[in-house]
Amino acid sequence: MSNPKVIGIDFGGTSVKLAVVEGAELLTEVHRIPTQEYRGPDALIEAIVGEVQTIRESHPTVKAIGIGVPGAVDFSKGVTYNLTNVEGWTDIPLCDRIREKTGLPTVLDNDANCMAFAEWKFGAGRGFHNVICVTLGTGVGGGLILNDRIYRGSAFAAGEIGQMSIDYDGVDGPYGNSGALERYIGNRQIEEMAGEMYREKGLPVPENHTPEGLADLARGGDAVAGEAWERVARYLASCLMSTVYLLNPDVIVVGGGVAYAGSILFDPLRRRLKESLTVECYDNLSVIPAEFGNTAGILGSSAMAVDFVQSPPVI
């Protein structure tokens, strides 16, 4: 079955990005709409539809639209529950609204699921049956491919790795979930933890102690930065270990800004997983970086659109 052309949309808090996609290939440049310049869903949907119609003038054969959004959705209805960092998007029937104005089948999912789908279809998770994707950034998100299908859960809320607990008596998460991983290894939390570690040792806090800055420092031999990354790996490994005992996947794909630390993160992460998993679980497991960065949302949402038109889900 050849790949139809579709439009992939990555709806972010800063910008809505659109492109025409065929398979894993972008056929156009990425069009951008600045999210915050539009007040409320009506105006932004109007802008998205306008951009879609512009794109269709040069690509009249696009068959469907896929959208990834930063927040909870009802996949079966194509409705957003609420979006992180974008106000006014509670219970918006985004798919219907776009379909009505464009005539194109439209599918909607959260951005972590789109990322997981892209990595599984075209990237680091290609060819595996059971794939755990985790994204490390301001927040910690995740998406699951199980038995060769994206697994969304009963209320389309699965994959919330950042809300899993690594300490029953730990730091409070946003929903009363004590020990939520996100509260240990979100961007800001890493920065704060490292700052505290420098101060405890009576050392000056480096100006750039973001995850990226800390990775550079650790690679340059800075002991505190190295120790900070050891702690990040320890927290993350605890959660991923639990995930592996529960799901026994083939592969864990780690993406997001924090993952750019590379071996500074992956070496201690793999070592800790090896030390805490059964041989049968670890020997079967790969822990690898994501292949796609900024384009994962567009690639994943467009791949979902292709699936949707080729085999509409029975729900």
Place this chain on the structure above:
Amino acid sequence: MSNPKVIGIDFGGTSVKLAVVEGAELLTEVHRIPTQEYRGPDALIEAIVGEVQTIRESHPTVKAIGIGVPGAVDFSKGVTYNLTNVEGWTDIPLCDRIREKTGLPTVLDNDANCMAFAEWKFGAGRGFHNVICVTLGTGVGGGLILNDRIYRGSAFAAGEIGQMSIDYDGVDGPYGNSGALERYIGNRQIEEMAGEMYREKGLPVPENHTPEGLADLARGGDAVAGEAWERVARYLASCLMSTVYLLNPDVIVVGGGVAYAGSILFDPLRRRLKESLTVECYDNLSVIPAEFGNTAGILGSSAMAVDFVQSPPVI
């Protein structure tokens, strides 16, 4: 499709139990072979085959055999990796051995998966798409039904809820897995914890402070026993909360001896889950006791045998 008659076998450390099953109904009494009286797999397999042939004399139409074992298996090959509390069962091709001698298709899985399958097909998880089963006893085990299929994982090792961590810096588990749930709420651990709690308060330790004894005491108003169960619920809730954030199931089915505590366990467990989950996850979730006790292994293994002959897995 009518249910064929099959033989379900629950291979336990104390006894191997066999019965003829049709659907969820046992058509015979439960036959028992004392596991420890047979030295090594050869003698025990011989005894099992003998019992199967005896059973077939009165039930000549049985179509298949299902076996649940207490330990890790290769489901696709029908081989036991190793069994808990039964020596000598490493790499035994149990299915082939029984098939060769009986001529019947034979399928093998671990006992927690059999329990989950029984509860999903016939019991507390009936009609749900996504079911987490957890068994609380000497150890803590689990089985998963996801998207209306039993989920076994890439090396048939999924569902090990007892090995998930509730504390990245906690009590060591058997595989170096710090904070392993089983090391907090296994039978023996509950007993030790409660004993310690009585002693800390300068109170005499009740003679029967097993989970069962503690449940009776708590129901009778014993404050320390009540507090012990609160702690058990807290540990279990932390792990199940993580499981729900990851898998967003319809239902959690709780079985095993510890679950007989009833509302002494379930009330604080549900309360803590409600306090730590998003509304969309909790509103969609039931937390209920298992329906089957001792017969879960026979019912689940026989149901797997039925599935196996009706639609052999493609692996």
